[in-house]
Amino acid sequence: MSTLLEGDLQMTLPPAASGRKFDGNAHGLSHCMKAVDFIVELTDKVLFVELKDPENPAALAARSEAFITEFRAGQLDNDLKTKFRDSWLYEYAQGRINKPITYLVLMGASTLSDAELLARTDALKRQIPIEGPNNQPWKMPLLTGCAVLNIAAWNKALPDFPISRVSV
Amino acid sequence: MSKITHVKVGNFTSFLNLDLAFSSGINIVIGENGTGKTHLLKMLYAACAITTGEDKEKGFALKLRNVFNPFEGRMGRLSRRQSQSIKTKVTVTKQGGAKLTAEFSNHTNKPDAVKVTGETGWQKEPLTSAYIPVKEMLAHAPGFLATAAKREIAFEEVYVDIIKHAFLPKLMGKTDAPRQRLLTALQKAIDGKVVAKGEHFFLKNEQGDLEFTLLAEGIRKLALIWLLIQNGTLLAGSVLFWDEPEANLNPALMGEVVDLILELQRLGVQVFLTTHNYVLLKEFDLRKQAGDAIRYLSMFRDESGAVSSATSDSYLGIDPNAVSKTFSSLYDRELTRSLGVIKA
Numbered sequence: 001m002s003t004l005l006e007g008d009l010q011m012t013l014p015p016a017a018s019g020r021k022f023d024g025n026a027h028g029l030s031h032c033m034k035a036v037d038f039i040v041e042l043t044d045k046v047l048f049v050e051l052k053d054p055e056n057p058a059a060l061a062a063r064s065e066a067f068i069t070e071f072r073a074g075q076l077d078n079d080l081k082t083k084f085r086d087s088w089l090y091e092y093a094q095g096r097i098n099k100p101i102t103y104l105v106l107m108g109a110s111t112l113s114d115a116e117l118l119a120r121t122d123a124l125k126r127q128i129p130i131e132g133p134n135n136q137p138w139k140m141p142l143l144t145g146c147a148v149l150n151i152a153a154w155n156k157a158l159p160d161f162p163i164s165r166v167s168v
Numbered sequence: 169m170s171k172i173t174h175v176k177v178g179n180f181t182s183f184l185n186l187d188l189a190f191s192s193g194i195n196i197v198i199g200e201n202g203t204g205k206t207h208l209l210k211m212l213y214a215a216c217a218i219t220t221g222e223d224k225e226k227g228f229a230l231k232l233r234n235v236f237n238p239f240e241g242r243m244g245r246l247s248r249r250q251s252q253s254i255k256t257k258v259t260v261t262k263q264g265g266a267k268l269t270a271e272f273s274n275h276t277n278k279p280d281a282v283k284v285t286g287e288t289g290w291q292k293e294p295l296t297s298a299y300i301p302v303k304e305m306l307a308h309a310p311g312f313l314a315t316a317a318k319r320e321i322a323f324e325e326v327y328v329d330i331i332k333h334a335f336l337p338k339l340m341g342k343t344d345a346p347r348q349r350l351l352t353a354l355q356k357a358i359d360g361k362v363v364a365k366g367e368h369f370f371l372k373n374e375q376g377d378l379e380f381t382l383l384a385e386g387i388r389k390l391a392l393i394w395l396l397i398q399n400g401t402l403l404a405g406s407v408l409f410w411d412e413p414e415a416n417l418n419p420a421l422m423g424e425v426v427d428l429i430l431e432l433q434r435l436g437v438q439v440f441l442t443t444h445n446y447v448l449l450k451e452f453d454l455r456k457q458a459g460d461a462i463r464y465l466s467m468f469r470d471e472s473g474a475v476s477s478a479t480s481d482s483y484l485g486i487d488p489n490a491v492s493k494t495f496s497s498l499y500d501r502e503l504t505r506s507l508g509v510i511k512a
Binding site: 016045047102104113114115118145146147153160 | 495507
């Protein structure tokens with residue numbers, strides 16, 4: 001069992017999964033490519049995981065405000081899209097796109113209701129074409145699905161990969 | 169200026185026992201279909217209506233019957249349905265402690281046979297009120313009142329009443345600043361003013377007069393509120409009952425409607441509304457300011473099938489919340505579809 005850590009959030013992986021922190025020093029191309037936080041490899045699929053944590057207790061108030069501004073201006077969806085695309089390209093060019101990809105965005109915002117999470121999930125799906133032209137499948141799938149979750153929804157949907165706060 | 173503070177109900181329509189304390193500001197009733205939201209509003213409206221105008225003569229029992237319009241006009245059909253005989257009691261209380269009570273049984277036929285107590289004291293002080301039904305009525309005004317008066321159509325009286333309220337003439341004297349602000353905001357939303365010519369309502373703006381039948385239903389509703397503010401029906405101390413304000417409104421207009429309701433409350437109007445709409449609820453949560461008084465009344469059926477209630481003064485405290493429950497179900501199914509099963 002291993003864990004992946006980003007700020008105040010910690011993801012625990014079962015023994016059968018291998019995960020790595022993708023958005024860090026090892027990435028090496030952060031000047032030109034954005035990156036999701038974690039990439040987790042399972043036997044049948046790969047998870048791209050992006051964490052947004054406005055409730056991180058250690059975060060500066062200014063950073064939280066910046067997040068809210070970004071969120072309200074709709075820039076967040078754009079940022080999430082770019083992170084997915086750049087991470088996908090990076091992994092493709094490294095010859096590692098050989099399993100279906102699922103893109104998961106975790107919002108560390110406990111006040112987001114299911115209605116808001118549903119709206120954010122729909123918005124994300126509008127940014128990332130799961131299907132190809134004319135609603136037909138891509139010859140080579142970009143991804144199989146994506147969703148926006150908060151910690152409670154994540155732990156309900158992915159009980160084998162629990163996420164918790166380090167500070168609690 | 170009095171407010172309704174409390175209602176206690178036993179065996180009325182779908183309610184077994186209902187004991188609710190109200191906010192003097194905004195009361196938002198939520199619940200699934202068939203949990204008695206509209207019944208609650210109509211019951212309270214009947215109590216308010218008999219304090220003013222021609223309804224004073226009718227009295228509580230007859231007004232109750234007329235707003236519910238039960239089959240063959242039989243009061244007993246408003247009792248909760250049971251296999252055995254059943255006693256029904258409704259008590260409405262207002263500030264100062266005045267109480268109005270109606271008691272009858274499932275065998276009671278005529279309103280005269282209903283035991284009403286406290287009516288004289290209750291009627292001493294007028295509680296001006298308006299009930300806005302889900303269905304917009306102004307476009308149907310021509311001929312409606314005359315037909316209803318001849319009893320040629322069996323409509324619930326709330327439909328007749330709202331048309332009568334809309335026809336009231338403009339309040340005399342200078343319009344005070346808060347009311348003018350509301351009227352101006354509404355005029356902007358509906359792009360004009362409302363004028364009545366005979367029994368026909370028109371929206372008047374630079375392009376001319378547009379008959380109500382050609383207007384979107386959502387705009388007609390806002391136009392009705394404009395009329396009620398202009399003619400003084402909605403003033404400090406009055407009570408507004410609004411059944412599903414969201415009906416026929418584009419969600420983009422919901423924020424303006426919520427601002428309008430909040431502003432009416434700040435002017436001293438007590439508001440009772442029902443809703444099934446997440447956007448409306450969330451707009452209240454986001455737009456309310458310190459000092460605004462909002463109470464959420466959640467109606468639900470308990471294990472026995474009888475309607476129960478729970479109240480909360482905060483949006484997140486609503487439990488059960490039939491509206492958010494629906495979204496949770498949608499979200500769960502969306503996650504299942506999008507993610508499938510992710511296992512180690």
